[in-house]
Amino acid sequence: MPQSTDATRLGINRTGLQMSPQHAKEMLQTEDLLDDESSGAQSSPGDEQALALARQEYIAAADPLGSIPAPATLKGAAKTAAKMLTGRRSQVFIDKLAERLAFERGGARLYDAVCAKAIAPSGDLNKINVDELLEIRDAEARHALMVKECMETLGADPTAQTPCADLAGVESMGLLQAASDPRTTLAQSLHAALAAELIDNEGWDGLIVLARDMGQENMARRFEQALKEEREHLTKVRRWYTQLSKEMSELM
Ligand SMILES: [Fe+2]
Ligand SMILES: [Fe+2]
Known part of the structure; x- marks a missing residue:
C-alpha cells in the first residue's frame, strides 16, 4: 500500500464543525437565538440586502477600468493596416488583443510555476513529461x-494597460497564486x-472572429x-490532471 503524501494526510484537519459536536451545537443554538425575530437581535449586523445596496453604490460611483490609447501615427505598410482601424470596433479589437497579450504572458509565468512543481524532489506524483510542460x-x-x-x-501600443488587459491580469493572478503556492501539489x-x-x-x-470582422485575415490565420x-x-x-487526480484518489 503506497504511503499518503502530506497533501493527502487524513485526520489533521480541524476546520469542520464535526470536530467539536458540543461547540457546534452551542454555536448553532446561539445563532438561532440571536436570529430569532422575537428577540429583535441578529447574529451579526446587516444582511445580504445591505451588501447588495452597498455594491450598487460603489458601481454607480466607479470609474471604468481604463481606456484604450489611440494608435500612433504610422508610415508605409503599417499605415495601410492601421487605417482600417477606426472607430469603436477597432477600440474593441485593440482591447481584446491587449487582453490576449496579458493572459498569454501570464500563462508563461503560470507554467514556470507548474514546472517548478513537476521537478520538485517530493518524489510522489511527479509522473508527467516536464519537456512537454516546458513546450507549453x-x-x-x-x-x-x-x-x-x-x-x-x-x-x-502593446505596453499600454487597456481595460481588458487589466481584467485579464487580475483574473490570472489567482491562478498564478494557486500554482506558485509551495503547499499545492502538482495536480x-x-x-x-x-x-x-x-x-x-x-x-x-x-x-479570430474579431480579426476577420476587422478585415485582418493574416492575423486571423x-x-x-x-x-x-x-x-x-x-x-x-x-489528461495529466485526470491521471494525477486518479492516482491521488488511489492513495487515500
Ligand atoms: Fe495560451
Ligand atoms: Fe495554452
Missing part, C-alpha cells in the same frame, strides 16, 4: 510575442493550468494556429 510554457510566451507584433502592426497546480487553458481556447476563438496549439495544451493538461 514556450508556446504561451510565443503567443504573447505574436500578439505584441500584431498590435505594433496596427500602430497600437493542484495543474488544476489552475486547466482553468487557464479553457480561458485560452475561448480567448483565441473570439479573437496566425490566431488559428495559436488556437490549434491551445487545443493540444488543453488535451494534455486535462
Whole structure:
C-alpha cells in the first residue's frame, strides 16, 4: 500500500464543525437565538440586502477600468493596416488583443510555476513529461510575442494597460497564486493550468472572429494556429490532471 503524501494526510484537519459536536451545537443554538425575530437581535449586523445596496453604490460611483490609447501615427505598410482601424470596433479589437497579450504572458509565468512543481524532489506524483510542460510554457510566451507584433502592426501600443488587459491580469493572478503556492501539489497546480487553458481556447476563438470582422485575415490565420496549439495544451493538461487526480484518489 503506497504511503499518503502530506497533501493527502487524513485526520489533521480541524476546520469542520464535526470536530467539536458540543461547540457546534452551542454555536448553532446561539445563532438561532440571536436570529430569532422575537428577540429583535441578529447574529451579526446587516444582511445580504445591505451588501447588495452597498455594491450598487460603489458601481454607480466607479470609474471604468481604463481606456484604450489611440494608435500612433504610422508610415508605409503599417499605415495601410492601421487605417482600417477606426472607430469603436477597432477600440474593441485593440482591447481584446491587449487582453490576449496579458493572459498569454501570464500563462508563461503560470507554467514556470507548474514546472517548478513537476521537478520538485517530493518524489510522489511527479509522473508527467516536464519537456512537454516546458513546450507549453514556450508556446504561451510565443503567443504573447505574436500578439505584441500584431498590435505594433496596427500602430497600437502593446505596453499600454487597456481595460481588458487589466481584467485579464487580475483574473490570472489567482491562478498564478494557486500554482506558485509551495503547499499545492502538482495536480493542484495543474488544476489552475486547466482553468487557464479553457480561458485560452475561448480567448483565441473570439479573437479570430474579431480579426476577420476587422478585415485582418493574416492575423486571423496566425490566431488559428495559436488556437490549434491551445487545443493540444488543453488535451494534455486535462489528461495529466485526470491521471494525477486518479492516482491521488488511489492513495487515500
Ligand atoms: Fe495560451
Ligand atoms: Fe495554452
